[in-house]
Amino acid sequence: MKRGTTLFLKIAVILIGIPVLALCIFLVPEIANFAAELYPDITYIKYLVFINFYAASIPFYFALYQAFKLLSYIDKSKAFSDLSVRALKTIKYCAITISILYVLGMPLFYLIAEMDDAPGIIVIGMVLIFASLVIAVFAAVLQKLLKEAIDIKSENDLTV
Secondary structure, three states: OOHHHHHHHHHHHHHHHHHHHHHHHHHHHHHHHHHHOOOOOOHHHHHHHHHHHHHHHHHHHHHHHHHHHHHHEEEEEOOOHHHHHHHHHHHHHHHHHHHHHHHHHHHHHHHHHHHHOOOHHHHHHHHHHHHHHHHHHHHHHHHHHHHHHHHHHHHHHHHO
């Protein structure tokens, strides 16, 4: 594979991480303050918002790092190796973790949507959960296909 293609994908991975970092820096505190204004009697709701969003950003960035490593393996012609399978497995687990964290945060989204009378907030939460699950399934399928390709390759290497 040409190096330019993986370079483009590496740049895309970096560019995916920048807006999420900006959202974590600028938008999450605003959402937390908004939730605290909606429920002034629930003092800890602000911290629940912080915990939910920032906890989900950790596996997101770890998955981006694994995707970057996977592209590096492709550059080094190690695409059909156990390292690539391990990276895909980690991406799958990160996506599942993100989905679980947002499922656990759905009651929080519901509280904010109910008080603000904005059902779109719940839809956004469901989209985040669904997108993470799609990525997890896609990574699982790629992991299985890559493992089978490695097994076939090793079988053919042993055949005289």
